[in-house]
Amino acid sequence: MIPLSWYLIFAAALFSIGLFGVLSRKNAVAILMGVELMLNAVNVNLLAFWRYLAPENMAGQVFAVIVFAVAASEVAVGLALVISVYRRRQSVQADEINLLKY
Amino acid sequence: MLQDWLFIGLMVVIAPIFPVAALIIPQLLAPKKPNPLKSQTYECGIETVGDTWVQFKAQYYNFALVFLVFDVEIVFLFPWAVALNQLPLYGVLVGILFIEVLVIGLVYAWRKGILEWF
Amino acid sequence: MIYPLQVVFILVSAVTLGAALMVVTTRNMVRAALWLVLALFGVAILFVLLEAGFFAVAQVIIYIGAIAILMIFAVMLTRRIAQDPGPQLNSTWPIAAVIALLVFGLIVFLVQVWDRAASLPPPLPQGFAPLQELGVALVSADRYLIPFEIASVLLLAALIGAIVVAWERK
Amino acid sequence: MSDPVTFVAKWLEAYLSGLGLASGWIAVIMAALGVIALGSAVLLLDILLVWVERKVVARFQDRLGPNRLGPFGLFQPIADVLKLLLKEDIIPQGADKFVYNLAPILALATVIMLWAVIPISATVAGSEINVGALYIVAVGALGTLSIIMAGWASNNKYALLGAFRMVAQMISYEVPMVIAILIPVILAKSMALTDIVESQTVWYIVLAPIAAIVFLIGAQAELGRAPFDLSEAESEIVAGYHIEYSGMKFGLFYAGELLHALTFGGLFATFFLGGWRGWGAETYPILGIGYFLIKSMFMYWVIMWIKYSFPRVRIDQMLNFCWKFLTPLILTVLSITAILDKLMSGLPYWAYVLGMLLSNLVILYFVYQAVGRYARRERQRVADPEKFRVNFPVKSTASPSHLP
Numbered sequence: 001m002i003p004l005s006w007y008l009i010f011a012a013a014l015f016s017i018g019l020f021g022v023l024s025r026k027n028a029v030a031i032l033m034g035v036e037l038m039l040n041a042v043n044v045n046l047l048a049f050w051r052y053l054a055p056e057n058m059a060g061q062v063f064a065v066i067v068f069a070v071a072a073s074e075v076a077v078g079l080a081l082v083i084s085v086y087r088r089r090q091s092v093q094a095d096e097i098n099l100l101k102y
Numbered sequence: 103m104l105q106d107w108l109f110i111g112l113m114v115v116i117a118p119i120f121p122v123a124a125l126i127i128p129q130l131l132a133p134k135k136p137n138p139l140k141s142q143t144y145e146c147g148i149e150t151v152g153d154t155w156v157q158f159k160a161q162y163y164n165f166a167l168v169f170l171v172f173d174v175e176i177v178f179l180f181p182w183a184v185a186l187n188q189l190p191l192y193g194v195l196v197g198i199l200f201i202e203v204l205v206i207g208l209v210y211a212w213r214k215g216i217l218e219w220f
Numbered sequence: 221m222i223y224p225l226q227v228v229f230i231l232v233s234a235v236t237l238g239a240a241l242m243v244v245t246t247r248n249m250v251r252a253a254l255w256l257v258l259a260l261f262g263v264a265i266l267f268v269l270l271e272a273g274f275f276a277v278a279q280v281i282i283y284i285g286a287i288a289i290l291m292i293f294a295v296m297l298t299r300r301i302a303q304d305p306g307p308q309l310n311s312t313w314p315i316a317a318v319i320a321l322l323v324f325g326l327i328v329f330l331v332q333v334w335d336r337a338a339s340l341p342p343p344l345p346q347g348f349a350p351l352q353e354l355g356v357a358l359v360s361a362d363r364y365l366i367p368f369e370i371a372s373v374l375l376l377a378a379l380i381g382a383i384v385v386a387w388e389r390k
Numbered sequence: 391m392s393d394p395v396t397f398v399a400k401w402l403e404a405y406l407s408g409l410g411l412a413s414g415w416i417a418v419i420m421a422a423l424g425v426i427a428l429g430s431a432v433l434l435l436d437i438l439l440v441w442v443e444r445k446v447v448a449r450f451q452d453r454l455g456p457n458r459l460g461p462f463g464l465f466q467p468i469a470d471v472l473k474l475l476l477k478e479d480i481i482p483q484g485a486d487k488f489v490y491n492l493a494p495i496l497a498l499a500t501v502i503m504l505w506a507v508i509p510i511s512a513t514v515a516g517s518e519i520n521v522g523a524l525y526i527v528a529v530g531a532l533g534t535l536s537i538i539m540a541g542w543a544s545n546n547k548y549a550l551l552g553a554f555r556m557v558a559q560m561i562s563y564e565v566p567m568v569i570a571i572l573i574p575v576i577l578a579k580s581m582a583l584t585d586i587v588e589s590q591t592v593w594y595i596v597l598a599p600i601a602a603i604v605f606l607i608g609a610q611a612e613l614g615r616a617p618f619d620l621s622e623a624e625s626e627i628v629a630g631y632h633i634e635y636s637g638m639k640f641g642l643f644y645a646g647e648l649l650h651a652l653t654f655g656g657l658f659a660t661f662f663l664g665g666w667r668g669w670g671a672e673t674y675p676i677l678g679i680g681y682f683l684i685k686s687m688f689m690y691w692v693i694m695w696i697k698y699s700f701p702r703v704r705i706d707q708m709l710n711f712c713w714k715f716l717t718p719l720i721l722t723v724l725s726i727t728a729i730l731d732k733l734m735s736g737l738p739y740w741a742y743v744l745g746m747l748l749s750n751l752v753i754l755y756f757v758y759q760a761v762g763r764y765a766r767r768e769r770q771r772v773a774d775p776e777k778f779r780v781n782f783p784v785k786s787t788a789s790p791s792h793l794p
Contacts, residue, residue, distance in 0.1 A: 021244030023316030073378030185355025285531025
């Protein structure tokens, strides 16, 4: 059988890759993809904890359901923002969207 | 439970082998004489003009957006439907409430003209 | 059946992590989206190994069938990004790499020192039907009714918000 | 000899354990053999379908169809396959080679994967996973992906346009179709397709006729068949997402489309026509396979009948029909079915069936009235466009309408 630590380390690696993508990519859509990877890592953790520590308690599964909803909402609004910014500035590069910086 | 998924897992591995085999045979039998004229893009009898990446109408995004929200909510309704026998009437009505919230979104998109094609 | 499952896990997780790395490094955005699909599919297979079949199919339906499609649509609508010249990473990417590695190291360290990390999955109780349990849990007032309804309101808010943000009047 | 499939499986299992293999490996080998047998059977059926489709369309159009090769032209599909195998493989310039080659493979493989959960007889079903209904939706989502991959990788405007149209259509019609699947799930209280078939002592088309109709329309749209064949509208965008494919790669798309149609026939039979159920199918499972194939073929014929009888709709009509008619309708039916199911759970089964049928008929009556009113209004609007002009608030800000 697979020990719990394997899932946790896999999720940590996936989360770190997603984090790297969020912090380093220029393209706004790519940043959203990084966020998706991070949310997936969270879901792997939630379901692994459900299966290994408390299979009778549905909290882990319900949390995973909520994470699905959050991921969908985040993509819907995030991509709408990207499209809105693109229409005004003709760019989706996150480092060029700096109007609020000054 | 995992035994049930064994068949699915093998299906995911083996099902692509059939079309891959069908693609390998022509590689061995068929003639192969590529030339640049032959591999040109087909566009209604004229040479292709400009970039393939033309910008698309934003309506496609609208429908994908509404679809995304509906899809997520419908998937959540499936466990509720399976458990319907063990729920009191109140639990059923709560599920209906979930659907009605979905309907509000549909009505909003409709009134806003998001579902129009123009 | 102890050994083969571990092999499946290692293969799937290696492919998933490789695809995830391609997502954050590929220049072409549509290709990045396709790599994302592969990574998400790998996670779905891990859900099957966790005996959460519902989440595996939900992952494919929601992430691959809806979210990845929406992302490809968004890439096509903002067409310039598919062929961006120049570097795809910003100038501070080494710092980002260090932070990511630090987070990874920290979590691995925590997993190492945690005494229940090596635990094996307990057998599911006889006659335990996770799907029905989940359905009941989601609509029972003393359990997770409020999060369930809030999830639907959240999705409604996301729909309205996205429509307002993307199609506001100039 | 009433159940040859189980007989052969039992014999193989005994033979393998006689070789001294561990039980786990026997399960893996049996499943692999099952997958190969199922896939081969389905693909053989697919080759036959080429002939069936051409023969039936010929009859609908008052022609003879293929009749030269062999009796009734039965060898025509074999000649077709041979021709496709011998054709040169052309990759258009600027194509993304890997994705371009992957798309047709995925298109056919996903259709084969759908058969993994369909129960074929009382004893033969690939897998009895407890989320079978959702599995079908998930595999369909992978099929959508193959279309967008084909359209994007071809580096052709028409292909991309066709792919976009097709995907917009598929994801739109997926919503009412998935809700239509939810209704048999509510009636059977299970997502496993085997359970759904076993609980159909009365076919669900009697309990949920509206869901059945909506599922059929959704299937027609998912298949991209007329009246929803906008993605390959020959007069507008030549052939749709597979315009740049030739030879066997085109053949794979074609085979996938035909097999998909039969698969939807099979799914309709499973969800609404009782699958393998029929007289004596429980005691003689071999009969179940026959019943299932007859029902699937009948639904396949209905899908073809619709395809060759209706003209193509416009894209705005297609989307309006889905979002403003089918989706609200099926959401209403879903709510009413769930509440009625709860309220009538104590009644005898015949009363339950009657209640469901009556509620559906009442809804159908109101829908009929509403559609008639709408059609009258639409005819007037088209005759006199100025009088009925509607201005939508976002019209001025949306992207210019010259975009494709």
